[in-house]
Amino acid sequence: MADGYPLVVSCLSLVINEPLLNDLRTICLEHSKDLRFSILLGTIEPERKEVTVLTAVHFRTTEGTTVKEQSIIPTKEELSEIQAFKYMLPFNLEVVGLAVYQLEEQSPTLLPEINRQIAESKFAQFLVTVGLVAINYYQITPTTPRTIAAQTRAFSPSNLLRFIYTLEFETAASVLESQESLKKALYDGIDLYWDEITFNKDAHSRLADLEREKRILDRVIEIQVPCEVKKLDSKTKEGNVFLALDLHINFLVTESLKSRALTEISKELNAAMKQDIMIKLQRAKYDRKIKRLITPQKIPLKFFGFELNGYLSKDNPSKYEYNLCLKLIDHAQLMAELGHTLEARLFLRDLIEYFQILGDQKVIERIMSLIQQMS
Numbered sequence: 560m561a562d563g564y565p566l567v568v569s570c571l572s573l574v575i576n577e578p579l580l581n582d583l584r585t586i587c588l589e590h591s592k593d594l595r596f597s598i599l600l601g602t603i604e605p606e607r608k609e610v611t612v613l614t615a616v617h618f619r620t621t622e623g624t625t626v627k628e629q630s631i632i633p634t635k636e637e638l639s640e641i642q643a644f645k646y647m648l649p650f651n652l653e654v655v656g657l658a659v660y661q662l663e664e665q666s667p668t669l670l671p672e673i674n675r676q677i678a679e680s681k682f683a684q685f686l687v688t689v690g691l692v693a694i695n696y697y698q699i700t701p702t703t704p705r706t707i708a709a710q711t712r713a714f715s716p717s718n719l720l721r722f723i724y725t726l727e728f729e730t731a732a733s734v735l736e737s738q739e740s741l742k743k744a745l746y747d748g749i750d751l752y753w754d755e756i757t758f759n760k761d762a763h764s765r766l767a768d769l770e771r772e773k774r775i776l777d778r779v780i781e782i783q784v785p786c787e788v789k790k791l792d793s794k795t796k797e798g799n800v801f802l803a804l805d806l807h808i809n810f811l812v813t814e815s816l817k818s819r820a821l822t823e824i825s826k827e828l829n830a831a832m833k834q835d836i837m838i839k840l841q842r843a844k845y846d847r848k849i850k851r852l853i854t855p856q857k858i859p860l861k862f863f864g865f866e867l868n869g870y871l872s873k874d875n876p877s878k879y880e881y882n883l884c885l886k887l888i889d890h891a892q893l894m895a896e897l898g899h900t901l902e903a904r905l906f907l908r909d910l911i912e913y914f915q916i917l918g919d920q921k922v923i924e925r926i927m928s929l930i931q932q933m934s
Contacts, residue, residue, distance in 0.1 A: 571603075571605070571608050571609060571610045572608060572609050572610070572710065573609075573610050573612070573685060573696055573698075573707060573708075573709040573710070574609060574610070574611045574612070574709065574710045574711070574712050575611075575612045575687075575709050575710070575711050575712075576611070576612060576613050576614065576711075576712065576713065576714050577711045577712060577713045578713065579612065579613065579614055579615060580694070580711055582615070582897050583597070583615070583658060583687070583689045583694070584689065584694070585897060586617065586660065586689070586893075586897070587660045587661060587689045587690065587691060588691065590893065590896070591660035591661055591689075593619055593620050594617055594618070594619055594620065594660060594893070595618050595619065595620050595630075595631050595659075596618055596631055596632060596633070596657055596658060596659050596660075597615040597616060597617045597618065597657070597658040597659075598615065598616050598618070598633075598641060598644075598654050598656070598657060598658075598683070599612045599614075599615050599654070599655055599656035599657065599658055599683070599685070599687065600612070600613055600614050600615060600616065600648070600652055600653065600654060600655065601613045601614075601652070601653065601655045601656075602651055602652065602653065602655075602811070602813045602814075603653055603655060603684075604813055604814060604815045606815040607814060607815050609814075610655055610684070610685065611712075611714070612655060612656060612685075612687075613652070613714055614863060614864065614865070615658060616644070616887070616890050617889075617890050617893050617894075618633075618637070618886060618889075618890075619886070619889045619890075619893065631659050631662070631669070631673070632657065632659070632673055632676055632677065633657075633680075633682070636879075636882070638680055638682055639879045640879045640880075640882055640883040640886070641654060641682055641883075642682075642879070643877055643879040643880040643883050644883050646834070646838050646870065646880075647860075647867040647868055647869060647870075647880070648865070648867065649719050649808075649809035649810060649811040649865055649866065650808050650809065650810050650811065650827075650830075650831040650834065651810065651811040651812075651813050651816075651827075652811045652865065654682060654683060655683060655684055655685060656683045656684060656685035656686060656687060657673075657677060657683045657685075657686050657687070658686075658687040658688075658689055659673070659686070659687075659688055659689070660688075660689050660690075661689070661690055661691060662688045662690070663688055663690055663693075663695065664690055664691060670688070670697075670704055671703055671704065673686065673704075674686065674697070674699055674700070674703060674704040677699045678699050678700065678701050683699065684698065684699055685697065685698055685699065685707075686699060686704060687709075696708065696709045716864050717770070717811055717812065717864075717865075718770045718771070718772070718778060718812075719778070719809045719810060719811060719812075719865070719866060720766065720769055720770060720778050720780060720809075720810040720812060721775070721778055721779045721780065721807065721808075721809055721810070722780050722781075722782055722807070722808050722810055722828060722831065722832075723779065723780070723781050723782065723805070723806065723807045724781070724782040724783075724805075724806045724807075724832055725803060725804075725805050725806070726745070726748055726749055726802075726803065726804045726805075726806060726832075726836070727789070727791070727801070727802065727803040727804075728748050728751050728752075728789060728791075728801075728802060729791065729795055729796060729799045729800070729801055729802075730744050730748070730799060730800060730802060731798065731799060731800070732798055732799055732800040734800065734802075735800055735850040736850075738845035738852070741802075741845070741850075741852060742840045742843070742852070744802060745802060745804055745836065745840060745852075746833070746836055746837065746840060748802060749806075749829070749832055749833055749836055750829070751789075752784045752788050752789060753825070753829055754825075755784055755785065755788045756782050756783065756784055756825060756828075757782075757783045757784070757785060758780055758781065758782060758783065758821050759780065759781040759783065760780055760821065761821075762820065762821050762822045763820045763821070763822065764820060764821055765817070765818060765819070765820055766812045766816050766817055766818075766819055766820070766821070766824070767812065767817035767818065769812075769821075770812045770817070780821070782828065782832075804836065804839070804854065806832050806835045806836055806839075807835065807857060807868075808831040808832060808834070808835050809865075809866055809868065810828075810831060811865075838855075838870050839854045839855060839870065840852070840854075842854075842855045842870050842872050842875055842876075842877055843855065843872070843875070844872060844874050844875045853872070853874065854872075855870040855871055855872035855875070856870075856871050856872065856916065857869070857870060857871075858870075858871050858909075858912060858913050858916070859909065860906060860909040860910060860913065861902075861905045861906055861909055862887075862906050863894060863899060863902045863903075863906065864902070869884065869913055871913060871916055871917070873916055873917060873918075876917060881917070884910060884913060884914075885922070887906070887910070888907065888910065888922075888925070888926060888929070891903040891906050891907050891910075891929070892929060895933050900933050903933060904930055904933050904934075907926050907929055907930050907933075908930065910926055911923055911926055911927070914926070
């Protein structure tokens, strides 16, 4: 997942999940006074010339302020939080757009300025303005917003595939002398033998068939490299060091991938694993005494039909991921008010574990109080 998505060059059709559209209408009517914007999550499929918007994350106003007193587009800090959020998402689920409320009724002259700021930050491709009467859709361009049409469709919940991979290889012991050289060796090591990967399932299994498996365990797929290919002995060669790192990603099967087999997605899996290792290395702490990287713990969070993964290290936490998780508490509260009470409680329950690792008792008490209110 890149830091910024390229603007759409060719025309892609926009399809929005119908239940989400109903939520956006309700938010505009009942909650727009204390809601600044929503980021839209979906899939981008150039092969189908289609962008789908599946769900959204809602950002409330800061306590004690109104929408008019704050920018209705993300600040620089919030863009960093949204970037942290991208890393938590299943692979292939993207931040595709921004929704703002009552813009054309209250501040119609702001539309070109919002387009400019989104185009400069490149964090989204589409803008949706939700009004009391109409909902308008725009494609972001470098100059002016382009009015487009959108279709609605009801999407069934997707089962995520879970790919795991143990990266292991030998290299020169000199890589342990600095944090930078160790990180580089691990990151570059992902490409060693990648063209020789195998799977613990039939390599010709179609992704659509794997996705339909009901048990989570049946949707866990191990990526392997045969031992004889890696030529690893029980004892590391003199002057070398053995490096190993466990990788794991949640993988959303898009419509254009469903007909493909495991053997046909090695490029996508390589990109997904590189994203996982990159974030782990960014947030790892280097222990100089033992010359090891202490990588962050991955915290699963059930998030309204998907699963997020926080990359949490008590010794080296991400400020942006932490601040985002605080805002996701507000999002869960709003989702409960929209009728998604069970999903909100499940997410908040998982968030408790996140903040327990950090020892943030005040936040934990707030979450437990909210769960009680939703019971």
